[in-house]
Amino acid sequence: MSLVNYSSGSDDDSFIEQQQTKKVARVVDAAPQVMPRPTHTALMHISPEQREVAYNPKYEELYAPEAGPVNVFKTAGQRMTKNTLTGYIEQGEMSAFQFEDQRLTFQTMGYALDPSTGSGLSSQNMIGDTATASKHEHETIATTRVCKRKKKRKDKGDPGEIDGYQGPWADFEGESRVAQPSEEQMVVLTEYATKRKAKNGQTGLDEAQRAKQEAKEHSILHIKDAYDYQGRSFLHPPQHEGIRFGEPPEKCFLPKKLIHTWAGHPKGVSAIRFFPKSAHLLLSAGLGGKIKLWEVYGERRLVRTYHGHTAGVRDICFSNEGTRFLSCGYDKLIRLWETESGECIAHFTNRHTPYCVKFHPNDDMQHLFVAGTSDKKIICWDINTGDIVQEYDRHMGPVNSITFVEDGKRIVSTSDDKSMRVWEWDIPVDIKYIADPSMHSMPYVSVHPNGKYMIAQSLDNQILVFSSSDRFRQNRKKTFKGHNVAGYACAVGFSPDGSYVISGDAHGNLCVWDWKSTKLYSKFKAHDKVCIDVVWNPNETSKVVTTSWDGLIKYWD
Numbered sequence: 035m036s037l038v039n040y041s042s043g044s045d046d047d048s049f050i051e052q053q054q055t056k057k058v059a060r061v062v063d064a065a066p067q068v069m070p071r072p073t074h075t076a077l078m079h080i081s082p083e084q085r086e087v088a089y090n091p092k093y094e095e096l097y098a099p100e101a102g103p104v105n106v107f108k109t110a111g112q113r114m115t116k117n118t119l120t121g122y123i124e125q126g127e128m129s130a131f132q133f134e135d136q137r138l139t140f141q142t143m144g145y146a147l148d149p150s151t152g153s154g155l156s157s158q159n160m161i162g163d164t165a166t167a168s169k170h171e172h173e174t175i176a177t178t179r180v181c182k183r184k185k186k187r188k189d190k191g192d193p194g195e196i197d198g199y200q201g202p203w204a205d206f207e208g209e210s211r212v213a214q215p216s217e218e219q220m221v222v223l224t225e226y227a228t229k230r231k232a233k234n235g236q237t238g239l240d241e242a243q244r245a246k247q248e249a250k251e252h253s254i255l256h257i258k259d260a261y262d263y264q265g266r267s268f269l270h271p272p273q274h275e276g277i278r279f280g281e282p283p284e285k286c287f288l289p290k291k292l293i294h295t296w297a298g299h300p301k302g303v304s305a306i307r308f309f310p311k312s313a314h315l316l317l318s319a320g321l322g323g324k325i326k327l328w329e330v331y332g333e334r335r336l337v338r339t340y341h342g343h344t345a346g347v348r349d350i351c352f353s354n355e356g357t358r359f360l361s362c363g364y365d366k367l368i369r370l371w372e373t374e375s376g377e378c379i380a381h382f383t384n385r386h387t388p389y390c391v392k393f394h395p396n397d398d399m400q401h402l403f404v405a406g407t408s409d410k411k412i413i414c415w416d417i418n419t420g421d422i423v424q425e426y427d428r429h430m431g432p433v434n435s436i437t438f439v440e441d442g443k444r445i446v447s448t449s450d451d452k453s454m455r456v457w458e459w460d461i462p463v464d465i466k467y468i469a470d471p472s473m474h475s476m477p478y479v480s481v482h483p484n485g486k487y488m489i490a491q492s493l494d495n496q497i498l499v500f501s502s503s504d505r506f507r508q509n510r511k512k513t514f515k516g517h518n519v520a521g522y523a524c525a526v527g528f529s530p531d532g533s534y535v536i537s538g539d540a541h542g543n544l545c546v547w548d549w550k551s552t553k554l555y556s557k558f559k560a561h562d563k564v565c566i567d568v569v570w571n572p573n574e575t576s577k578v579v580t581t582s583w584d585g586l587i588k589y590w591d
Contacts, residue, residue, distance in 0.1 A: 131176075139174040143167075251342035251369070253376025257335055267374050269356060271312035272331055279312040279573055282483070282530035287576040288546055288556050289590035296328050298336055302583030305349050305525075306567050310356045313573050317359060318587055319347035325361055327373070328587070330571070342369055342378050349390045353400055360403055362388035368405055370417060382415050384422070390435050395442045404445070406433025412447055412457075426462045428455060434477040434523065437488065439502045446506070448476040448490065456506050466506050477523035482549075483532040491526045495519055497537060497547075516554040517545045525567040536578060538565025544580055544590070560588060 077095050080087065105113065116122055128149070140146035145162035160167045170178070185206045191199040205211070215223060261267055271279050299320040308330075309315035315337065316328045323343040329335050345364035352359045358379070362368045368382040368391055386409040394402045401417045412426035412433055431450030439446055444465075445457040452473050456466035476490040481502060487509075488502045497514035501507050517539035526537045534555070535547040542561035547554050561582035571577040574591075581587045 135174050135176045142175060143170065251340075251378035253341065253371075254339045255337070255376070256339065257337055268315070268329075268337055269309075269374055271314045277331075277573055279314070282572055283575045284531065285575065286529040286531045286533055286570075288534070289544075289576050289578045290556075291591060292588055293577075293591045294334050294589040296334065296336075296587040296589075297585065298326055298339075299324065299585040299587075301346070302563070302566070302585055303581040303587060304347060304566060306569055306579055306581045306587060307350055307352055307359075308569055308572065308579075310352050310354055313571050315356075316579060316587070317350055317352065318581065319350045319361060320585075321346035321583070323347060323363065323365075325350065325371075330589075334589075338376055340371055340376055340378075342371075343367070348388065351391050351393055351403070353393050354395070354397055355400075360391045360393065362391045362405060368415075380417060380420060382420065384409070384411075384413055386411075389432060392436050392438065395438050399442070404436055406436050406447060406449075408432040410449070412436060412445070414460075424460055424462060426457055426464075428462075428464050429453070434475070435479045437479045437481060439481060439485070439488065446479060446488065446502070448479060450475050452476075454479075454490070454500070454506075468500075468506060468508070478525045480526050480528060483528055483530065489514075489526055489528075489535060491519060491524055491537065493520055497526055497535065512552055514547045514552050514554075516547075516557065517543065522564050522566065524565065525569075527568055527570055529570050530572050530574075534570075536568050536570060538568050538580060538582075540564050542582060542584075544568060544578070560590070561586065 077092070077098060079098065079101055080091065080095055082100055114122070136146040136149075140162055143163070143166060145160050145164065145167040148159045148161045160172065187202075187206055188200070188204045190201050190204050193199050193201075214220075257268070262270075296316075296318075299318065299322060301320060301322040303318050303320055305319040307317045309317070314330050316330050318326050318328065320326065323341075323345055325340040325343075325347055327337040327340075329337060340361075343361065343363040343365055347361050347363045350359055350361045352373075357373055359371055359373055360368060361371065364387055366383055366385060366387050368388055369378050370380040370382075371378055382405075384407060386407040388405045388407050391403060391405045393400060394404070402414060402423070403417070404412055404414045406412050410427060410429045410431060410433065412429075413422055414424040414426075415421070416423050426445075426447070429447065429449040429451055430453075433447055433449050435448045437446045438444070443459055445459060446454060447457065448454050451469075452475050453467065453469040454476065455464040455468070457464050474492045474494040476492050476498070478491040479488055481488045486502060488500050490498045490500065492498050495515065495518050499509040499512045499514075501509065514535055514537075517537060518541060519537070519539050522540050524538045524540070526535065528535060528549070533549050535549055537545050537547075538560070539545060542559055542563055542565050543557050544560040544565060545554060546556040560580045561584055563583040565580050565582050567581045569579045571579065576591055578590045579587060580590065
């Protein structure tokens with residue numbers, strides 16, 4: 035048997051067919067069904083992010099739809115076509131008159147044409163109140179014909195009758211004038227006035243008058259021996275050996291140690307003043323609204339407390355004799371007190387906060403005093419009449435200090451406007467204006483004992499020197515530095531002989547400089563808080579009183 039015949043047997047053919055059938059059944063086609071790319075097009079796709087093209091593209095290529103998958107991480111606003119940062123702006127044409135006409139129509143009538151749908155007048159392309167637009171037949175401000183009816187006046191009356199004739203001043207028809215509230219309104223107003231009267235005791239009181247009503251001024255005497263065996267009150271200076279009242283010492287020395295502490299103010303102390311000439315009493319103004327009088331010699335007791343201010347006391351000032359003193363506080367009132375009896379004699383206010391107060395230094399003009407207020411004015415009052423006799427209103431900020439020079443003939447004032455002004459007494463025009471771009475606010479000024487110079491506490495941590503003569507020039511070669519007073523109205527002063535300059539600072543230190551050399555001789559810790567006021571006893575060689583916002587008054591020697 036040949037090999038060909040052997041291979042062509044029927045059994046072998048069926049076996050091969052079965053094997054081929056099994057192989058075809060196992061074939062799997064995993065390719066996705068896609069649309070075939072047309073072979074007749076020759077367009078080249080351009081990326082939307084491409085900014086430069088190196089050939090001359092066809093119109094179909096430039097405006098072909100974007101191909102490719104959608105970025106699912108972008109929002110609809112990010113996927114939209116933009117030609118500005120916020121969207122796509124199409125070119126349009128509209129005159130300024132048409133734009134203003136549609137804008138005013140929408141603002142007045144509540145509707146306007148929709149600029150995105152053309153200029154046809156129909157309710158479909160109107161935005162806003164379409165009902166009003168249909169009612170007015172889509173009229174605009176420029177095309178409206180709404181006629182305004184002219185108001186008609188009532189009959190003028192007969193000119194022969196004086197009472198009944200109204201003439202051209204007759205009321206319009208339909209108009210009514212109400213001269214008083216209705217009955218219902220009067221009931222409400224009466225109830226409100228009754229409640230207000232019961233609460234305040236008087237209607238129509240402003241802040242200053244209400245403080246005057248609620249003050250309940252009185253004073254408390256804390257000592258039993260207010261009069262001695264000769265009938266003299268505590269205002270009479272005591273007879274101590276070695277003390278010459280009214281005579282300044284020839285030579286002064288530096289204070290070194292603490293000899294006494296007065297405590298009694300629950301809050302801080304803003305100012306202290308010695309009794310004139312004798313300095314045997316010390317007056318202190320507290321931020322709690324109380325004023326206290328202390329003994330300087332002997333047992334150094336609390337003599338009297340003056341109650342009256344409803345807010346903190348800002349400044350105090352004795353008269354030349356010491357029998358009366360002024361006090362001004364943050365309750366917008368200036369009070370005049372009797373020192374011995376503690377009675378409040380008078381009240382003065384201009385409805386603004388007074389920051390400083392001073393009696394006129396002349397004995398013949400003790401009925402006049404000046405006060406610097408927060409409304410940029412210096413106001414002069416007459417105690418006898420209670421009236422304002424003069425106002426100095428050239429400052430551009432609240433007045434911080436007032437100082438008399440040349441025996442009361444002139445006034446030196448400083449303000450928050452960083453300037454110093456000099457005035458002639460009773461002339462409301464400044465004769466000298468001192469200001470410089472480098473100057474800072476000067477909240478306190480003190481005069482040298484010889485009357486030729488004055489020093490000013492500047493808030494740039496230095497003390498400036500000015501002449502108190504006709505020119506009032508600053509001595510730029512003489513400044514006192516070494517302390518920190520930025521933001522605080524710390525007082526400055528002189529020793530009785532004029533050889534030392536003293537001042538407090540923000541850290542509670544007492545600083546003493548030499549007047550001639552401007553050298554800082556002494557600086558020591560006097561208080562825990564800011565040392566706001568310092569005064570040298572005018573009859574002692576080395577005794578200084580300091581006070582602070584910690585409520586303590588300390589006596590140094």
